[in-house]
Amino acid sequence: MAQPTFSTDALRSRGRAPARSGVPVVEMRDVSKTYGTGLTALERVSMRVGRGEFVFLVGSTGCGKSTCIRLLLKELDPTEGEVLISGRSLGEISRKRIPHLRRNIGVVFQDYKLLPNRTVYANVAYALQVIGESRESIRRKVPDILRLVGLSTKLHNYPDELSGGEQQRVSIARAFVNHPPLVLADEPTGNLDPETSIGIMQLIYRINRTGTTVIVATHDKEMVDKMRRRVIELREGRIIRDQLSGLYRPDESTSEFAIRLRGELGVGDEGHPN
Amino acid sequence: MRFGFFYREALRGLSRNATPSLAAILTVLLTALVLGVFIPIVQATTGAANEIRSRVLVDVYVAERASTAEVTELRAALVATPNVRSVEFISKGEALKREQARNRDAFELLGSNPLPDSFRITPVDPGAVTAIVDRLAPRGDEGRRTPALGAIDEVRNREEETEKILSATGVVKGMTAGLAALLVLASIALISNTIRLSVFARRREVEVMRLVGATNWFIRWPFVIEGMIVGLAGGLLAVLVLTIAKNTLIDPLSERFALLAAPETIDFPLLVGILLAACVGVSAVGSGITLRRFLRI
Numbered sequence: 005m006a007q008p009t010f011s012t013d014a015l016r017s018r019g020r021a022p023a024r025s026g027v028p029v030v031e032m033r034d035v036s037k038t039y040g041t042g043l044t045a046l047e048r049v050s051m052r053v054g055r056g057e058f059v060f061l062v063g064s065t066g067c068g069k070s071t072c073i074r075l076l077l078k079e080l081d082p083t084e085g086e087v088l089i090s091g092r093s094l095g096e097i098s099r100k101r102i103p104h105l106r107r108n109i110g111v112v113f114q115d116y117k118l119l120p121n122r123t124v125y126a127n128v129a130y131a132l133q134v135i136g137e138s139r140e141s142i143r144r145k146v147p148d149i150l151r152l153v154g155l156s157t158k159l160h161n162y163p164d165e166l167s168g169g170e171q172q173r174v175s176i177a178r179a180f181v182n183h184p185p186l187v188l189a190d191e192p193t194g195n196l197d198p199e200t201s202i203g204i205m206q207l208i209y210r211i212n213r214t215g216t217t218v219i220v221a222t223h224d225k226e227m228v229d230k231m232r233r234r235v236i237e238l239r240e241g242r243i244i245r246d247q248l249s250g251l252y253r254p255d256e257s258t259s260e261f262a263i264r265l266r267g268e269l270g271v272g273d274e275g276h277p278n
Numbered sequence: 279m280r281f282g283f284f285y286r287e288a289l290r291g292l293s294r295n296a297t298p299s300l301a302a303i304l305t306v307l308l309t310a311l312v313l314g315v316f317i318p319i320v321q322a323t324t325g326a327a328n329e330i331r332s333r334v335l336v337d338v339y340v341a342e343r344a345s346t347a348e349v350t351e352l353r354a355a356l357v358a359t360p361n362v363r364s365v366e367f368i369s370k371g372e373a374l375k376r377e378q379a380r381n382r383d384a385f386e387l388l389g390s391n392p393l394p395d396s397f398r399i400t401p402v403d404p405g406a407v408t409a410i411v412d413r414l415a416p417r418g419d420e421g422r423r424t425p426a427l428g429a430i431d432e433v434r435n436r437e438e439e440t441e442k443i444l445s446a447t448g449v450v451k452g453m454t455a456g457l458a459a460l461l462v463l464a465s466i467a468l469i470s471n472t473i474r475l476s477v478f479a480r481r482r483e484v485e486v487m488r489l490v491g492a493t494n495w496f497i498r499w500p501f502v503i504e505g506m507i508v509g510l511a512g513g514l515l516a517v518l519v520l521t522i523a524k525n526t527l528i529d530p531l532s533e534r535f536a537l538l539a540a541p542e543t544i545d546f547p548l549l550v551g552i553l554l555a556a557c558v559g560v561s562a563v564g565s566g567i568t569l570r571r572f573l574r575i
Contacts, residue, residue, distance in 0.1 A: 077489075100494070107491030117486055133283055134492035178490070 027091040028052040029186055029217040030076060035085035037071050037241075045071040047241040048085070053219060055185075058212045060228050061221040062252055063238035069221035072238075073190045076219075077109060078102050089186070107135055110179030110187040110216075112208075114194035116171045118163040124150065124174050125159040131178045149181045150174075153207055169200035173207065180211055187211060189220045193227060201227060225252035287500035288507060291476040298475050299508055302468040306512025306561065307519075309461040310553045314520045316454040317549060323447040336410050336435045340395040344429035349395070352429040356397055359413055361406050366398045394431060407435050462560055465512075469505050469564030476504055477572050502565045509561025513554045520550075 030053040037046040046068045053059050061069050074080045075087050078094045087094045089105065097105055118127050125146055132142045150156050153173040163171050172192060179187055189208060193201035205227055212218040222228065228235060228251065235250035236243060245254070292299050338356065340349055356365045368376075373393040378385045401407045415423040415433040425433065477484065487497050524546065 103488075103491040103493045103496075105491070106489060111489050117482070117489070119483055119486060130486070131490040134487050134490050134496060136280065136496070182490075 026055065028054050028088075029057075029090055030219065031088040031091075032072075032075075033086045033088070035075065035082045035087060037068075037075065037080065038083045045241055046075075046082075049238075049241070049243055050085075051236060051243065051246065053217060055217055056212070056215050057217055058209065058231075058233045059219045060231075060233055060235045060250075060252075061219060061238065062223060062228060062235055064223065067238040068241040069238060070190055071241075073111075073188050073219075073221055076186075076188060077111065078105060103135075107182060108184045108186065110176075110182070110184040112172070112175050112179050112187070112189040112192045114191040116163070116175040118171055118174055118178075120163055123160050123162055124155060124166070127163070127174055128178045128181055131181055135182070145181055149177045152180075152210075153177045167200070168196050169203055172196065172200075172204050176204070176207055176211070180216075183214075184216070186217045187219070189218070189222075191222055191224075192220060193222065193224050198226060205231065223252075228252040284499045284503050288503035291480060291500060291504045292507060294479050295472065295475045298468075298472040299504075302465070302472045302508045302561075302564075303512045303515070305461070305465045305468045306509050306557050307515045309458065309465045309560070310513050310516030310557055311519060312454070312461055313458055313556065314516055314549060314553050316450075316458070317552075320447060320451050320454060323450060336399040336401065336407060336414075336433065338397040338399065338414060338433050339431040340397070341425075341429055341431040342394060348427075348429040352427055353397065355427060356399060356414075359399075359410060361402050361410055363400045363402045366400075368396050368398055370395050411435055465509075465560050466564040466567065469508055469561045470568040472508060473501050473505050473565045473568040474572055476501060477568065498569050501569055502562060505561040505565030506558050509557040509559075509564075510554065512561075513557030516553060516557075517550050520553075521546075 030051070032049050032051050035046055035049045036044070038044045049068070049072070061072060063069055071080065075082055075094075076089065078087075078097065081095070089109075094105070119130065122130065128146045128149060129142050132145060137145075147156065147159070150159060153176055155170060155173055155177065158166060158170065163174065166174070172195075176192070179189075187208070192208065193204050196204060201224060208218055208220065209231070232249040232251075234248050235245065235252070237245040237247075237250075247254075338352075340352065344352070353365060353367065356362060370391055370393055373396060374385065374391045377393065399410065401410055411423075411433050413426065414430060415425045418424050423433065425431065484497055
């Protein structure tokens, strides 16, 4: 079998409309993940995400969203099943090749993961230095991407001098500076107020519009409902819904919500006791 | 560019945990100093012992009961022996005088003179000295030597003394090797600890590096370089101390006393090279151990 390379062209759709044909960028086949403690995080999860798609991964805390993200980065290996990225099974990728896999996936986290003792510019440049980019290309790419995320005036500020939203923009810039064909975001707006969140989502959406496949794990209901993209809902490690242009929760009237609220409190299996 | 990046990262790490780095540098310094002092010392003692061996003399001790005539006869026999260049007679009294000059107190305690008359033979060919001994006191069936003439009490060359010196230097060598091994272990442990702290202090950076797809060795190199800088710093300090010691202590002394300069010892530049290579090697091993254990990627 020929060594598939994660070439940008192969993974990114040229058109603007999400294409669901061809080799999916992300595919999970009957993936289960059980942690050493016996906790089952995912149970027989299967999904396909095509090129250029924008997918929300929703569900309450502990439903397996983060495990999905970590499986895609091969930070974890599935207990059962197979994870494929652009048609290539991650199980076949040797430890040595993992860095090359990750170079083709941009990741954004809730806690930004910026380096506190480096400026905005240095934080983004770091991602390029680390993969051995030349000095000239770093000088060219970093200001470009920082302009794209709207931080061209804050190049020489340190992360603690920025607001949360700005820090998240830096982290997005860092994730996208290589123009990877796939961007994963694990609760990118988890620490931000609704107004700032919209800005961040806009940015991620703009990245998606360049043809990049984006998977956003979130429990930001408002955002999911407003954006109306594909929604995959997980509950207790299982996919319970996969819907094009869906809502955070399927339509639910106020009275239905009230019933659910009372019911869950009454049973008490999810909420706090008393 | 790449090396510059690694190097800057290494320095960043060093400045961030200066205290453990300093401790590691000091241990490396000690190790290098011990090696730097003992390598020449061991070499000098071994050299001295070998020199004594090459200055072969044969001592023939005259039996207490031998008459003057027998002694004269013995002298003639010795001179007639092949491979003998000169024969020197050392009387009882003279022998005592010589020994007293060396160690006054010990002989004052004795009261009487325990030393016999003796002849000291200088061979023509030092390599064939055993032939002289064999001739004067042939080895018997049981391997014990019996004197060929009645006037001879015992025939000895310096072989035995040389053996003693060599065994003493052997002990010194062994102890030095043991000490050096312990210090090397301590250095490795301290350097790995330093690197471990450094890895811990930079775990965020390591995490980010992994996320953006840095290769394992790209992540490891700064830490390895950090360890090697520690080793090199310790080694250079040790070399500095050794150079100062050599220039201020050893060199003026060796001008006055031929003894210190006499034995062949290792060239100073070579010694410096060996020490620095050892320091860097030790620290690379130390960092390597830590990275294998604490930086699984």
